[in-house]
Amino acid sequence: MSTAETAKPELPDPQEVAKTYAEVAQRASKLLHEHVKRQAARGITPxxxxxxxxxxxxxxxxxxxxxxxxxxxxxxxxxxxxxxxxxxxxxxxxxxxxxxxxxxxxxxxxxxxxxxxxxxxxxxxxxxxxxxxxxxxxxxxxxxxxxxxxxxxxxxxxxxxxxxxxxxxxxxxxxxxxxxxxxSHGQNLVKGLNNLLRDVEEGDGQLRVRMTDTSAFECGKNVATTPGKVVFQNDLIQLLHYTPTTTDVLKRPLLIVPPWINKYYILDLREKNSLIKWAVEQGHTVFVMSWVNPDEKLAEKGFDDYVKEGVVAAVDAIEKQTGEKEINAAAYCLGGTLLATTLAYMAAKKDKRIASATFFTTLTDFSQPGELGVFIDEGQVTSLEKKMAERGYLEGSEMANTFNLLRSNDLVWSFVVNNYLMGKDPFPFDLLYWNSDSTRMPAKMHSYYLRNMYMKNALVQPGGIEIDGVKIDLGKIKVPCYFISTIEDHIAPWKSTYLGAQVFGGPVRFVLGGSGHIAGIVNPPSANKYGYWTNPTKALPESSEDWLAGASQNPGSWWTDWQAWVTAHDDAKVPARDPLKGTLKVLEDAPGSFVKARLDKAPKAA
Structure with missing residues (x-):
């Protein structure tokens, strides 16, 4: 066979082509029919x-x-x-x-x-x-x-x-x-159209661009694999107690509060970048809250409930499980907003069980919310409240779409090109699996959060909000606090998080990590990436620019800096605490059932 003959592109398999065209035609016909029915039922209005x-x-x-x-x-x-x-x-x-x-x-x-x-x-x-x-x-x-x-x-x-x-x-x-x-003689475009129709089908008439192969991952199998037990559960949370890997552990247990709009396992994706696994290895007795994925039954759950049935309930359970009267707490993004509110609530009640607090990319002052502010004004929130009133919750995909638009070239258009123009299936990627694992928000709670935090910026105003009749004042928080923000964060801009850190009444250590909202936080020491900035001054300068001007950059991960900070406040040790030997009954193995409820997968038939 000649070189010219071998260089000719192979023609597509006719049977494969026919099969693909048949699938496209069938899907397109079905979707068009369903669209016409929906339009007829709703009435066509601009x-x-x-x-x-x-x-x-x-x-x-x-x-x-x-x-x-x-x-x-x-x-x-x-x-x-x-x-x-x-x-x-x-x-x-x-x-x-x-x-x-x-x-x-x-x-x-x-x-x-x-x-x-x-x-x-x-x-x-x-x-x-x-x-x-x-x-x-x-x-x-x-x-x-x-x-x-x-x-x-x-x-x-x-x-x-x-x-x-x-x-x-x-x-x-x-x-x-x-x-x-x-x-491919155009077969990539035909396959791409098939992928497009599949994504519209799975989105129930709305385009939901598939970012990864979700079938390649399963919680507890190849993500969220750190061993532990669920030791407490109520309507809103499951509390996970992780199995120790050291003989002795720090006396103060560590409670991690994740955001309620995402699953907690961003902090436990893989063994090599799991903050949870790393904290266990450093001798922490780690407890993590896993939020429920709410439906219409929880529509009336409010911000008060998330404080009392969330963070406070977790603190109560940890005290029962370990017998300790003091714990360290850490929280990510909106979880940090909730933790700050809870700390002020507990301070007003003279409850001193949380002895130190760490905030990952957390807004408490919402006066400069970044580009997310584009989506939050009276008209938009009112419209959102009408939708939530019909369903009892905000659909998780709607919030996910908003976040994706903040980085549309990376999180929208790159997948349009790969899936619909190149005709390829998305690559299995654990971070994108987590990103597509969206969660709902109860109507009452989400409305309260948008109006009081983003629109009124009431959290930083003394007495601006009340929790169960208690006026919240962040200035009354006297416990040592550690703020870690990231320089490229597009969700919680670091200069905005810096404003909030200045409101607290106790000693605050502010650290600025490299990269963005996820990569800058999930940055294990073994990776030796990004680095972080610290400023030796005890009192925070008035402006973030002044803080950065006096800061020095350090190589590696902020995780080690945080470990040194938290142990400097109390490094007392006790024998390791096995979740099987605690006073609370083990309900199931980690990662628990709450985290496994996905909105983009239909329940399996019994």
């Missing part, structure tokens, strides 16, 4: 502008057109950049080289394929897009006279629009997709 996007952009256009000179100047700058690009591309076509007019950021993975640089046509497409994107964003972001809320909405949704129109998201302008289309 969608409301729940996010206030249309009004924000109308205000922006009015302000923009009011300054025609500035608009004309921006247009001339755009024309000049395009002229420079034509000149650059002509030179490249003729075999000459030159500096690009526009280049993607180093961390931009959309243009990683070498053809974006090597082929002058794809290079032209890429630079043309980057020039347009930059000018659109600069013009929109530079409009004068907009109120702050409208400005944030316009900037955020302009970025979403710009990201959506990236040439990497289209088959003919993405060199990697183009090659695959030619190679």
């Amino acid at each position: 969608p409301e502008d729940e996010l206030g996007i249309a009004q924000a952009f109308m205000d922006m256009m009015a302000k923009l057109l009011a300054n025609p000179y500035k608009l004309a100047q921006a247009q001339m700058n755009l024309v000049w950049d395009y002229f420079s690009l034509w000149q650059h591309s002509t030179m490249r076509f003729m075999g000459m080289s030159g500096a690009p007019v526009a280049a993607p950021a180093k961390e931009d993975k959309r243009f990683k394929d070498q053809e974006w640089q090597d082929h002058f046509l794809f290079d032209f497409i890429k630079q043309s897009y980057l020039i347009s994107a930059r000018h659109i964003h600069d013009v929109v972001g530079g409009v004068e006279g907009l109120d702050e809320i409208s400005r944030k909405k316009v900037n955020f949704f302009t970025r979403q629009y710009i990201d959506a129109l990236s040439p990497s998201n289209f088959a003919l302008t993405n060199p990697e997709v183009f090659r695959e289309t030619v190679k």
